[in-house]
Amino acid sequence: MLIRSPSGIPSSEITPESVYLERRQFMQGLGVGAIAMAGLGLPSVGLAASDDARQALAFSPVAKKADNPFYTDEKAASFVEASSYNNFYEFGTNKTDPAKHAHTLTTDPWSVQVEGHVAKPGSYPLEDILKLMTLEERIYRLRCVEAWSMVIPWVGFSLADLISVFEPTSDAKYIEFTTLHRREEMRGQRSAFSTIDWPYTEGLRMDEAMNPLAFMSVGMYGKTLPNQNGAPIRLVVPWKYGFKSIKSIVKLRFTSSRPKTSWESIAPSEYGFYANVNPTVSHPRWSQAYERRLPSSLLRPSRIKTEMFNGYGDQVAGLYKGMNLRRYY
Template sequence: MLIRTPSDILSSEITPESVYLKRRQFMQGIGIGATALGLGLPATGLAASEDPRKDLEFSPVVAKADNPFYTDENTPSFAQASSYNNFYEFGTDKTDPAKNAHTLTTDPWSVQVEGDVAKPGSYPLEDIMKLMTLEERIYRLRCVEAWSMVIPWVGFSLAEFIKMFEPTSNAKYVEFTTLYRRSEMKGQRSAFSVIDWPYTEGLRMDEAMHPLAFMSVGMYGKTLPNQNGAPIRLVVPWKYGFKSIKSIVKMRFTSIRPKTSWQGIAPDEYGFYANVNPEVSHPRWSQAYERRLPSSLLSPSRIKTEMFNGYGEQVAGLYKGMNLRRHY
């Protein structure tokens, strides 16, 4: 199968946002209920399929300038957003995940919850989906390699998810862990891997409880593709993309700040906080500009990087008094 890279996808092949939004309105008008999907959620009219997560129920984003979950920036096509990815479990090249992630089994799936919570245990994804209210949020995702995308994610509030487990007062941080399954994840078998598997990430509790923090189970109204972190991943839009850990199987609540995978690999390059800060360069390249996908040689879409990825008004207060050059 030929997988096209962002540089050779024509602008004419990229779905305009206006067309995408009209498609959403059309799909909502079909009138097929969520009970046909077995999710037990209110009907919003997406078509049923064999996979209960294939076409997801959600409340569409309200197109208001003051809504932090909305942007009118151009989105890449679904094909482009699902073929240019960082997911080292399936390879280090941007096209490797789309080529290799078909081997991943995502059903059944559960999330193990441990640590300083009143309700630890193993939570099956289908039960989580029944309890959470799905919605769509259009977020920017900024990667440390100086490229970014604007993606219509489908999922639910991380804060509401965390409340299910009733964290204790000792819970100061939450650590996330990715699936470790060498038989299905080619990158985990590589002799050249620099990551000590499984991949881990973490947030301070006030970051995790912020209204912008999001658990995604889909994108563009479809179930999340394997290469994009199926079946459940984190989205933290004011941080660099490596904080938005994919294919999550465990959440551990703790009083001690967890050591994340990239901190272990290169602590002088990747700090715990990973807030987008154009004033602090990566040791090997500048972060002052980014290439917004879709782009091409003739239309590179090079733009200035915004502090906190443009979400400073919402999240700057989380870091008041902190030296963001030291706490990078």
């Protein structure tokens, strides 16, 4: 796959101006909607992007067959649940802060900077990237280190397909991902109490990034991502804890050495580089043997046992063969 310069693109492949302007008007018109959280056991919050405001996507639905690693018959959380209870520290540390405050984020125009050991570095507009990708839906469990999880129907494309566009060299052993740093729009980055050295960064080993489960999401529930869920493009690595699935990505850097990630830098005794879901390794301050599947409530807590690699062991266990997963947590 190849991203060409504008002069090399036939007019038949250029996005019509009306479609481009429609997208800009859509992105600029995201409003704030108040949605009640009855039954969740969570406070009522204002959503940064209402269900009606988001743009519908064209995608292939997940194939419902037993040998499909992307399929689950578990009940998905509702859109309200999935978009109202989030970790996105750029907008605050409370789970409801992103839905309250992420409406300030401008997501159009958006480009992804590609650096490091690749044959095709450069700044790639998101529209050009999406022209080369076939969108599909995958239903993934996403588990957070605080011992709660959700099942979400994501829309996007394989990370491996995106990587192939940039043609990494043999020196590319890792990928570092970087989130947008825009203090005027992301109130958490202005906080005097933040311990994060912005911008937020994450990383994967190259073989992890090339695994078929690794996914770049641009939507959920059939429509574009709400700001609070990582618009306009985010990573989903479902066998790892949620903080690995970095949001609002603006840079990919292909490196020969392991990058230092944000939470690993802040608290290395609590958050490791690999962050694989592992019920046998407790967080220093709590057990991770069980999780709370959202939606839940005081009367119906939905407490279930945590599965190794979040249940995706058949697909990813081979990546860590011979590794001490207590040491490399």
